[in-house]
Amino acid sequence: MADIGRASLILDTLAESRTMLSLTELARRTGLPRSTVHRLIQALEGELYVVRDPGRRGYSLGPGLLKFGVAAHSRLVSSNRRSLATLARTTGENVDLAVFSGREVVVVDQVESPDRVRSATEVGRAFSLHASCLGVALMALLPDDTVQTLLSGPLTRFTEHTVTDPDVLIRRIEDVRSTRIAVDREEHDLGICAVATAFRGQTGALQAVSVVMPSSRFRLKQSRAIEGLERLNPDLA
Known part of the structure; x- marks a missing residue:
C-alpha cells in the first residue's frame, strides 16, 4: 500500500x-x-x-480538511439540486441526498416538498447504515468483504422494526443489488418510511437519494417514489 x-x-x-x-x-x-x-x-x-x-x-x-470538504459539498449539492427538486415536486414529499461518513450515512442536502410536514431527517443528520434505506442502498454498491466489515460488531436496534441480524441484512443487500431500490419501513424512526437508490454521481462520489414520508402515506405513494428514483438513477436509465 x-x-x-x-x-x-x-x-x-x-x-x-x-x-x-x-x-x-x-x-x-x-x-x-x-x-x-x-x-x-x-x-x-x-x-x-x-x-x-x-x-x-x-x-x-484538523481544519486543513475543511477546504476539501466545502468544495466537495458544493459540487455534490449543485450537481444534484435540479433532479432532487423534480423528485420532491412529483412525489410531494421530502427528498434527501446522502453520502458515506465512516460507518454511517449523513444527509448533505434536502429538498422540502411543497406540502412539507415535519420530517425525521435534516441536513447534517447521520444514520446507521444498517437501519436506513440510504445506508442499505449505498452498501449494495460495495464489495462483499467491505459490507461484512461494516456490519461487524453489535448493531443498534432503533425501533421494533430495525433489522440487526447481519445475515438478513446481507440477503437484503443482495436483493437491492438487483433492484437498486432499498426500503425503510419505520426501521430508524417510528412513523417514518422511505425508499432510496444509490449510484456514483457526476463528482465520482457514491451517493444515495431517498424519498421520505410519514408511514400513513407510504402505501399510497411508495410506487410513485420508486418510479421517480428509478428515473433519477443513471444506472437504471
Missing part, C-alpha cells in the same frame, strides 16, 4: 472515531506499524489535516 493509501486509512479511522486516538490506537485499528503511523501523522499534522490534543492524549481531524 502506497503512503497515500496509508494516510487515507488513518484519516478514515479518525473520521470513524468519536474520540481522539493515540498513535498506539491508530496502529491497532489500521493494522499499520506504529512507526509508519507516527511518520504519516507528523506529515498530516504539518498540513493541519490532523491536530493533536493539547494534553497529548491523541489526534483528531
Whole structure:
C-alpha cells in the first residue's frame, strides 16, 4: 500500500472515531506499524489535516480538511439540486441526498416538498447504515468483504422494526443489488418510511437519494417514489 493509501486509512479511522486516538490506537485499528503511523501523522499534522490534543492524549481531524470538504459539498449539492427538486415536486414529499461518513450515512442536502410536514431527517443528520434505506442502498454498491466489515460488531436496534441480524441484512443487500431500490419501513424512526437508490454521481462520489414520508402515506405513494428514483438513477436509465 502506497503512503497515500496509508494516510487515507488513518484519516478514515479518525473520521470513524468519536474520540481522539493515540498513535498506539491508530496502529491497532489500521493494522499499520506504529512507526509508519507516527511518520504519516507528523506529515498530516504539518498540513493541519490532523491536530493533536493539547494534553497529548491523541489526534483528531484538523481544519486543513475543511477546504476539501466545502468544495466537495458544493459540487455534490449543485450537481444534484435540479433532479432532487423534480423528485420532491412529483412525489410531494421530502427528498434527501446522502453520502458515506465512516460507518454511517449523513444527509448533505434536502429538498422540502411543497406540502412539507415535519420530517425525521435534516441536513447534517447521520444514520446507521444498517437501519436506513440510504445506508442499505449505498452498501449494495460495495464489495462483499467491505459490507461484512461494516456490519461487524453489535448493531443498534432503533425501533421494533430495525433489522440487526447481519445475515438478513446481507440477503437484503443482495436483493437491492438487483433492484437498486432499498426500503425503510419505520426501521430508524417510528412513523417514518422511505425508499432510496444509490449510484456514483457526476463528482465520482457514491451517493444515495431517498424519498421520505410519514408511514400513513407510504402505501399510497411508495410506487410513485420508486418510479421517480428509478428515473433519477443513471444506472437504471
